[in-house]
Amino acid sequence: MSLDLSNYELRWPTSLFVSEGERVLRSSNTSWEEQAVWLLTEALGGTTAVADFEDLPNHPTPSDDPWASTTPGWRGGMDKREWLTEMVGRAAELRHAAEPRPYWPQRRGRGFSHDGSTSRDTRRDFARIISDFADNGYLVEVFGEECVDDPNDLPDASQVIDRRLGIPDLWPLAPETWDEDTFFGLIEVFHDLISRPRTRRFHSWNMCGWHHSEFHNGPARVLYRGKVNQLLREAGIEYELAAEGEDLGRLVAITDDARSALVHRALNDSAPDITTRIRHAIALFRGRDTTVESKRSAIVTLAGILEERRALLKEQIGKPDEGALFEIANRYDLRHRKADQRGDYDDAFLDWIFWWYLATVELTNRLIASRTPG
Numbered sequence: 001m002s003l004d005l006s007n008y009e010l011r012w013p014t015s016l017f018v019s020e021g022e023r024v025l026r027s028s029n030t031s032w033e034e035q036a037v038w039l040l041t042e043a044l045g046g047t048t049a050v051a052d053f054e055d056l057p058n059h060p061t062p063s064d065d066p067w068a069s070t071t072p073g074w075r076g077g078m079d080k081r082e083w084l085t086e087m088v089g090r091a092a093e094l095r096h097a098a099e100p101r102p103y104w105p106q107r108r109g110r111g112f113s114h115d116g117s118t119s120r121d122t123r124r125d126f127a128r129i130i131s132d133f134a135d136n137g138y139l140v141e142v143f144g145e146e147c148v149d150d151p152n153d154l155p156d157a158s159q160v161i162d163r164r165l166g167i168p169d170l171w172p173l174a175p176e177t178w179d180e181d182t183f184f185g186l187i188e189v190f191h192d193l194i195s196r197p198r199t200r201r202f203h204s205w206n207m208c209g210w211h212h213s214e215f216h217n218g219p220a221r222v223l224y225r226g227k228v229n230q231l232l233r234e235a236g237i238e239y240e241l242a243a244e245g246e247d248l249g250r251l252v253a254i255t256d257d258a259r260s261a262l263v264h265r266a267l268n269d270s271a272p273d274i275t276t277r278i279r280h281a282i283a284l285f286r287g288r289d290t291t292v293e294s295k296r297s298a299i300v301t302l303a304g305i306l307e308e309r310r311a312l313l314k315e316q317i318g319k320p321d322e323g324a325l326f327e328i329a330n331r332y333d334l335r336h337r338k339a340d341q342r343g344d345y346d347d348a349f350l351d352w353i354f355w356w357y358l359a360t361v362e363l364t365n366r367l368i369a370s371r372t373p374g
Contacts, residue, residue, distance in 0.1 A: 008095070017094075161193075195220050239254060
């Protein structure tokens with residue numbers, strides 16, 4: 001009888017749960033069970049999964065043992081490691097925890113601003129996200145953690161933020177005092193500060209509480225981007241935290257799925273000799289503080305890459321079609337910036353050229369890859 005997954009709901013992205021679960025299963029030290037419990041506590045909703053895991057024996061129980069556990073959701077003879085192995089292996093079958101249906105204030109249009117600005121409620125919701133991460137030890141690596149047995153001085157959290165953002169007195173968080181720039185700055189700063197503690201232990205002396213260790217920022221940032229980007233979408237804010245590229249963890253303009261997929265391919269499939277330039281061009285173009293000049297620079301960078309591959313383009317699409325790619329950059333006020341070049345075009349024209357050139361770079365990547373043996 002296979003594990004019954006119907007009682008469990010996954011709160012994490014499936015791929016993240018699998019990667020962290022596999023890491024726990026590879027562990028051979030005595031604390032692996034504590035790490036497993038912590039993972040199940042964080043990644044799955046409620047306490048059912050943890051309770052089922054803790055009811056299991058540490059070693060296999062013969063299936064014909066009359067005293068074997070009858071805990072629902074696991075087959076006779078299964079031990080803790082086997083249970084977690086099956087849970088991780090079948091993670092794609094787990095139901096994802098759903099957000100509750102909108103309550104009265106949300107149905108009445110309160111709580112989020114949809115005019116492109118950030119409402120006070122949106123900022124308070126962000127502060128609650130940070131509070132949840134802090135409660136789970138995600139800021140301990142940078143802010144430290146109090147202990148009755150180790151009353152060392154802790155770093156000043158406000159100074160930690162101030163050194164990065166240049167704004168004092170931002171901790172404890174007071175969302176009602178933030179302007180929009182401060183709010184967006186904090187979103188980016190906390191992306192860089194959080195780390196997931198993979199291990200925790202309870203210090204019972206004088207009810208000291210949980211202590212966290214073995215930090216890793218990769219899983220934390222995946223979770224953080226998911227939560228914050230969802231908040232921004234619900235608030236009608238047309239930015240998101242970049243998940244890759246030179247601007248990783250910085251707010252960038254939202255694009256549709258097709259262009260997001262194009263960016264991903266361009267960032268990950270380009271040859272080493274152009275990857276740095278691709279990353280830089282994308283960061284210049286999609287940043288929250290992008291300007292007309294930075295968009296021009298991004299286009300010029302891509303045009304330079306295509307110029308290096310002009311022979312390939314000429315071979316594949318022939319003359320004079322190949323020349324049309326470069327005529328745009330040369331005749332308009334983009335690359336050479338001569339007096340006879342045209343500059344009287346709408347800024348939206350820059351967006352069209354950028355995506356056209358990036359798609360062409362990605363095309364040349366595929367043409368080159370098709371010629372590479374193996």
